[in-house]
Amino acid sequence: MADRIEEKSRFAGWRREAWLFMKAQLSAQIATVIDFLITILLVKLFGIYYLYATFIGSVIGGIVNCVINYEWVFKAEDCKKIHVGLKYFIVWGGSILINTWGTFALTEWLARMKWVNGLLGYYVYDVFILSKITVALLVAFFWNYYLQRFFVYRNHNLKRFLKQRLEHK
Template sequence: MTFIKAQASSLVATCFDFLTTIVLVNVFGWWYLAGSVTGTIAGGVLNFMLGRLWTFNAADARIEWQFIKYALVWAGSLLLNAAGVFVITHYIGASYIISKIITSVAVGIGYNYVLQKKFVFR
């Protein structure tokens, strides 16, 4: 059940991330990588709160320690996401949206879920 809740939380945070990214790039004319990083930050904050309060039911633990651990994991996630979007967009020539989808799925399942469950919210 935790995996399903984590994926639902991730989906909500990812939608917020993508919405932020698309608005910044297509409406405000930001560079795709700056928009992607900003979207990742917005989605990360939302995902932390959802993980703490709903996915892992960890609201009774100290938020400061959870946030520090989350920030460490999230920093790695941010770097992996930014690198993936840049490499796929710049070198392969895919649309930044396609690049972000591919990277988000890979990082979300292979990195974020595992470290949040085993390290951040255990």
Template structure:
């Protein structure tokens, strides 16, 4: 993949992550502030809802150049679910630790943790494991 295309895919992934992340963040705040659910649980609820949007965007738009939509959706969903579970665990625990240690509002520490998890965990696993191009090539050319 050319450097220009890699940058474009990275940018699309960030738009997808931001869109799913905004939905996730709004759901977290609504659950915490209106329904009085502890923010660590609200992070999980928002994470699941945001993940549904993010998966759809990644499968049909972000990684479509990799022909991600040609792969079996069940396989991708299973892999994506593992990534989401890890992401939610990192975000919940990271937000709790930062909120406790830094004595900052959970809404601020959540954004800090989201940036770290999104770039260092989610993007890497989605690009190289969940939606990787080689899976399509292996499916089309089994040896």
């Protein structure tokens, strides 16, 4: 009997984590759609260099993601907004740098590949969309979710958290 209760409890925990991950991914997708729309509009309609447009899209998408995550995904009402904001800014800054640099590096690499040139011609503005999608997915899964889940939306005392991390090294 105790084994069945423990098994149900384990399944419920797994289900809760899976639901949280799905909500976080939905939030990220909403922010990503906004990010991509802004980026593509800035490049295609206004002729802004794709790297600047990527940065601007990432900033606006990040703001949208933070608000949705705070209110709906992680329900961080018990966390001080200033602490969430500071922690999000740290993680978000890293995300913007990785997204921007990653998009640039992958775009430049793909643009120099002969098979890509054969498919698309040397038209960086089309290649950057493929690069942006690839980098955005990698950053979403391996950077944003874990840092937001275990750092940003947890009620950590930031000074104590950093002090503990620095002392353990």
